[in-house]
Amino acid sequence: MTQQIQAAPVTPVDPAESSSGASGVHRLKPNAVGLLGVVFMAVATAAPITAMTGNVPFMISSGTGTGTPAGFLIAMVVLAIFSVGFTTMSKHITATGAFYGFISYGLGRTVGLASGLLAAFAYMVFEPSLVGIFASFCTNTVGAQFGVHVPWWVFAIIMIGVNAIGTWFGIAVAEKLLVVLLGTEVLVLAVMAIAVAVHGGGPDGFSFEPLNPVNAFAGPSAGLGLFFAFWSWVGFESTAMYGEESKNPKKIIPKATMIAVLGVGVFYVLVSWMAMSGNGIEESAKLAGSDSPMDVFFNPTTAYVGHWAVIAMQWLMMTGSLACGMAFHNCAARYLYALGREGVIPALQRTIGRTHPGHGSPHIAGLVQTVFAALLVLGFGLAGKDPYSGTYTLLAILGTMAILVVQSTCSFAVLWYFRRNHPETRHWFRTFVAPLTGGLAMLAVVGLLIVNMGVAAGSESGSLVLRATPWLVGAIVVGGIGAAQYLKRRDPDRYALLGRTVLEETHER
Numbered sequence: 001m002t003q004q005i006q007a008a009p010v011t012p013v014d015p016a017e018s019s020s021g022a023s024g025v026h027r028l029k030p031n032a033v034g035l036l037g038v039v040f041m042a043v044a045t046a047a048p049i050t051a052m053t054g055n056v057p058f059m060i061s062s063g064t065g066t067g068t069p070a071g072f073l074i075a076m077v078v079l080a081i082f083s084v085g086f087t088t089m090s091k092h093i094t095a096t097g098a099f100y101g102f103i104s105y106g107l108g109r110t111v112g113l114a115s116g117l118l119a120a121f122a123y124m125v126f127e128p129s130l131v132g133i134f135a136s137f138c139t140n141t142v143g144a145q146f147g148v149h150v151p152w153w154v155f156a157i158i159m160i161g162v163n164a165i166g167t168w169f170g171i172a173v174a175e176k177l178l179v180v181l182l183g184t185e186v187l188v189l190a191v192m193a194i195a196v197a198v199h200g201g202g203p204d205g206f207s208f209e210p211l212n213p214v215n216a217f218a219g220p221s222a223g224l225g226l227f228f229a230f231w232s233w234v235g236f237e238s239t240a241m242y243g244e245e246s247k248n249p250k251k252i253i254p255k256a257t258m259i260a261v262l263g264v265g266v267f268y269v270l271v272s273w274m275a276m277s278g279n280g281i282e283e284s285a286k287l288a289g290s291d292s293p294m295d296v297f298f299n300p301t302t303a304y305v306g307h308w309a310v311i312a313m314q315w316l317m318m319t320g321s322l323a324c325g326m327a328f329h330n331c332a333a334r335y336l337y338a339l340g341r342e343g344v345i346p347a348l349q350r351t352i353g354r355t356h357p358g359h360g361s362p363h364i365a366g367l368v369q370t371v372f373a374a375l376l377v378l379g380f381g382l383a384g385k386d387p388y389s390g391t392y393t394l395l396a397i398l399g400t401m402a403i404l405v406v407q408s409t410c411s412f413a414v415l416w417y418f419r420r421n422h423p424e425t426r427h428w429f430r431t432f433v434a435p436l437t438g439g440l441a442m443l444a445v446v447g448l449l450i451v452n453m454g455v456a457a458g459s460e461s462g463s464l465v466l467r468a469t470p471w472l473v474g475a476i477v478v479g480g481i482g483a484a485q486y487l488k489r490r491d492p493d494r495y496a497l498l499g500r501t502v503l504e505e506t507h508e509r
Contacts, residue, residue: 037179038242038256039263044178045126045235045331046264047324048271049185049317050133055228056272057293060284062455063225067215069273074216075229076265079236082407082438083261085414087254088430090240092422098240099406100338104499105421106413110488112499114480115406120335121476122402123328124369125395126235127163128376130325131156132391137318139387145311152387156377159322160370163329167366181323185316186267188309192297193274195304201277202300209281210273224452230445231400232268235327236260237407241334275300332369337362342497344487385460393457394465397449402473404446411439 056068064071089102099119104112135152143149166177196202209215219225239256276284278300287295301309341353352365380391418431426432450470454461487495 034247035252035256035259038239038252039259040178040182041242041327041330042236042239042256042260043264044182044323044327045238046233046260047130047185047320048182048264048267049189049313049320050324051232051268052189052271052275053294053297053313053317054133055232056275057288057296059219059225059228060276060288060296061293062220063228064216064222065219065225065285066209066276066281067212067217067219068225069210069269069276070213070216071222071225071229072232072265072268072272073211074213074226075233076261076269078438078441079230079233079261079265080258081434082411082442083237083257084430085411085435085438086237086240087257088427089414089417090253090257091250092417098237098335098338099410100335101499102240102410102417103406103413106415106417107409109495109498110481110484111409111413113484114477115409116335116339116499117480118402118473118476119406120332120339122399122406123238123332123335124372125376125402126328126399127325127332127369128373128380129392129395129399130321130328131159131373131377132380132387132395134159134318134321134325136386136388136392137314137321141314141318145314153377153381156381156387159325160374160377162322163326163373164366164370166326167330167333167361167363167369178323178326181319185320185323188301188313188316189267189271189297191305191309192278192301192313193271196274196278196300199304203280203283204277206277207281210276211269221452221455223448224455227445227448227452227456229268230404231396233261233264234400234403235324235331236264238327238331241331241338278304329366329369329373332372333362333366336365336368340365342499344494344497389459390463394460394463394469397453397456397466398469398472401446401449401469402476404442404449405473405477408439408442408446411435411442415439 059068059071060066086102089106093101093105100112100116103115135155138155139150139152200206216222216225237257239253239260242253275297279287279296284296287293287299292298297313298310301313336352337355340348340351342349352362352368354364355362376395377391380394381387383390385391385394412435414431414435418426449456453466453469457463457466460466484495484498487498
């Protein structure tokens with residue numbers, strides 16, 4: 001017998017009206033984005049140019065070494081396996097809360113609320129993290145190319161403002177901007193890779209050593225390198241949270257997720273391989289450990305494309321981090337909206353659980369996220385933290401740990417969900433082997449992060465924020481469990497709403 005779970009439907013709300021309560025949950029604008037839009041939103045969170053120029057040199061010098069491209073290959077395989085279970089469940093449930101809804105149905109409301117709060121927190125700190133690296137890129141690029149020093153906080157204010165406006169006017173506006181920003185950053189990296197390939201590689205020709213998975217474990221610190229490889233994909237799972245705004249979500253979300261994972265993976269492997277080939281393997285190692293590690297990309301770009309492309313790459317590092325921050329802002333706003341609209345706390349349903357009457361966007365949740373990001377950036381600034389080595393690094397590590405814990409929990413939720421609710425559609429690989437393997441692999445990555453946190457933080461290895469990271473993650477989980485148990489005992493009706501708001505036409509089935 002299949003155990004049926006009663007879902008709380010999202011009742012479509014007339015954009016011109018304002019309603020609240022369980023029978024009138026505000027809904028995001030439907031059919032606002034197609035397959036490519038969802039893919040772009042997900043890939044933007046990975047910020048390919050930031051992942052390549054920021055992570056690859058560090059991985060070569062201190063992580064996976066010669067096997068850095070193979071490190072990306074390993075991460076791609078693991079994430080693809082994780083995505084099999086994740087996308088199989090998305091065919092049954094469509095909800096803006098994504099992990100929150102999935103885990104609530106799979107492992108229960110208590111674990112679901114704890115995971116939802118942790119996921120929301122992760123996306124909320126990712127935005128100010130990207131504000132830090134964007135501001136740093138802007139100050140350095142403008143200073144180098146125009147000889148003018150503009151304080152980093154000026155660019156931070158600009159980015160926070162752009163993100164707020166994009167969310168206010170809805171997903172369609174953000175999608176159009178992200179398509180342009182993401183397209184240009186991918187193009188300049190692809191041009192470099194293609195140019196190296198056309199010239200037959202660098203001084204040593206093509207070397208296949210970087211593609212050998214064995215070499216990924218022969219570098220200075222395989223664990224640290226693999227962590228950075230997984231870090232480069234953070235946000236790909238955000239495809240699920242756009243289900244309510246997409247066209248035909250049951251088909252689009254699974255496709256978009258796999259396209260994002262595999263597309264980004266192939267791109268990372270090829271670009272990092274061509275960059276190393278363009279320099280030569282030994283020269284790449286020297287450049288990665290030098291005072292100018294980004295020369296790992298700048299040198300082959302200059303040699304095989306031209307200096308103009310390096311200038312373009314520097315500007316696109318700015319726009320790429322802007323696109324990434326905007327995507328995370330949208331993710332955070334949608335998680336806050338998903339947590340608020342269920343009416344567990346009535347005041348939240350009337351505020352962050354509302355949508356804009358004209359644009360159908362989670363506008364109030366977006367404003368809350370804007371204020372949160374601004375305060376966090378301000379706090380780090382007043383504490384004297386460098387926007388790159390301090391704000392970006394520390395908050396990225398904090399958010400990554402949180403989201404990896406949620407991802408691993410989601411894998412186990414898939415296992416239990418199909419075992420308990422849909423035994424008739426259980427599959428030995430899609431609903432058992434894949435989520436089990438993915439969940440265990442994610443836990444292993446969390447372990448790699450904990451062991452290598454100090455090294456990953458660089459100059460901030462002694463920071464109080466870094467030392468508090470595992471405790472902050474644990475506190476949010478405990479707090480979520482405590483809040484859920486309180487509701488279960490004091491207000492069972494509201495407890496029953498946790499994680500159960502899904503699209504009426506795509507209810508759990």
